[in-house]
Structure formats: structure tokens, C-alpha cells
Amino acid sequence: MSDILIWGAGAIGGSLGAAFIRDGHEVVFVDNAADHVAAINAKGLTIAGPLFEGTFKAKALLPDEVEGQYDLVFLAVKAHHTEEAAAALAPHLAPGGAVVSAQNGLNERVIARVVGEPAVIGSFVNFGADYLEPGLVHYSGRGAVVVGEVDGAMTERVVALHRLMSTFDPDAVLTDNILGYLWGKLIYGALLFATALTDDSIADVLDDKAARGVLTRLAHEVGAVALAAGIEPQAFDGFDPHAFMPDAPAERTTRSFDHMVAHNRRSLKSHSGIWRDLAVRKRKTEVDAQLGPIVEFGAMHGVATPITARLIELIHDIENGVRPLERNNLDLLAATGKGNA
16 A cells, blocks of 8 residues: 555544654655644654554645545544545545544444545554654554454455555454444443443442443344444444344343443553543543434434433533533433433
């Protein structure tokens, strides 16, 4: 593959791009943060953390500075910025080139509306990384890295992409069910959004027996929509999506909750990025882009999603400053569909 364009040089895009540079590839970063672009151009992109470290020289541009066309573009912006970013990068995608979504959610379909379905390759990333300051990204922990054609085909280009991703993580997976991974993460993501309704840690919410009822109902909604859409959710990084399917035995669900609690107790991150957006950064989350499609697909396939829809409303209330982060929000979510929501 020739030069790689990475649109979004933050935590995910920066970590991937640095690994590609380390492997000898030419990478051009694009970001809308002028100070970040300036820092990369002046000193390179620095990666800190326990897995690999270094400063990697690369060209960085603002979106309106990009010229030419590229065979491979990674889109690594927040999910709610996908359509705008896809429209901006489209003129710079070479004929026969591909766009890879290194994001959360079902963004492949959004990108396809802009550049066409044949130009999109599916991707799932779950590693830990944070943007710390201009020119500095912290790559904190390994996680699943999966690529696959959206239609499940094994093409030359997706095999080549898998080789490239293996330079970032040797355990990168090539799959014929990328949508299964994305929907599996939607189930997990819905649970994380619910934990972000409170100021409590992820582990504390998941360990709260009183909260597990509504969390299970929420997960069942997402699982039911996936099944109705013909998707077979895939497990990743110890998360078992089948434990949250509507027909899952209660014992399996309980074991999965306990496993997630233990995992999050060990993690250096007590709260999710969603919570940080709400409590610290005071900015919009990815709730519409991540959970909105669940409601949309549910309507398409005749599956009711009242808890998911209510969760979106509650997150919006917190974003807009009309609702505090508090435990009572989970009680309001639990009341959904019980006549007193």
C-alpha cells in the first residue's frame, strides 16, 4: 500500500499511525486541532505508555490543507463527526481506494453514504489510548483489533489491510463477520453509557445488584435488535455478548457481570470516556451515533427499544446541563416501560 492518510490524529489515529511509521510506512495525519498539527510538524508525534514509546516524524495537516489522493484512509474521528469528515476526505480518496473506520459504532454505513459501499472496509478497535496534549498520545493497553469486508468477502485488499494492522498488534484478527464484532461492542457500549449516568465508577455500577436488572434489560434490547437484523455478535477481550441475549440463562449473565466488575476493578481507568465527556470535558458524547442506530434498526425490524431510547434522552439531559450525574438516573431508566417513566 502507498501513503496512508489518517483523518483524526488523536488517541486511536495517532497510535495506529505511529505504529505504521515505525514499520516503514509513509503516514500523513489530518486533524482539526491546529495546535496538535503544529506540534506534530515541529517535533513529531510522541507515543508514551507501557507498550511502545517514541517520537515519530510525519507530516500533519488541517483538513483544508490536504492535497492529492490516497489509496488508504483511516477515519479516526468521534462517531458524531463521521459524515462531515467523510465528506471532507472523499476528494482525497484515490480511485479504487479504501476508507477504514477506526471508530466506535456502525460508522461504515455512514461513510458508505458518502464514498460508496465498495470503498469501505470494516474495522473494530478496542485498545486503550488517550490524547494527552498537542503532539502527545498515551497508548495504554492492548485490545482487540479486527478487520473485515462488510459483506464478509476475503479480498486481496482486506488481507493486505490485516497485514498492516498486524504491525500495530500481532494478534490482529481477519474476520468474515466484522458486523458481529461491531454489534457485540454496541451491547457493551450501551452498558457503558448507562454507567455514565452516575458519578460512580464503571465497576461500582456493574457490581450494583439493584442496577443489574435495568442493565440486563438494556442489553437484551440491543441483542434482540442484532438477532432480528441477522447479526451474530462476536465476543472480544473477555466480553461475552451472548450472556446478554434475550434467551441467555441468568447464571451466564451474572457470571459476565462479575467478570466485567473484576476486570474494571483492575483497570487504571475507573470511569469511561463517556463519563469524562460529560463530567470533565463538558462536551457532547457519541450517544446519537452509537446508540441511535439501535433504535433505528429496532424500528426497521419491529423490535421495541424503549430503554435505549430513554438512555439517549437522559444522556442528552446531562449534556445540556439540565440533569446531574447521579444514581437516581438509573432508577429513572429502570422505570421505563413500567408505567412511571
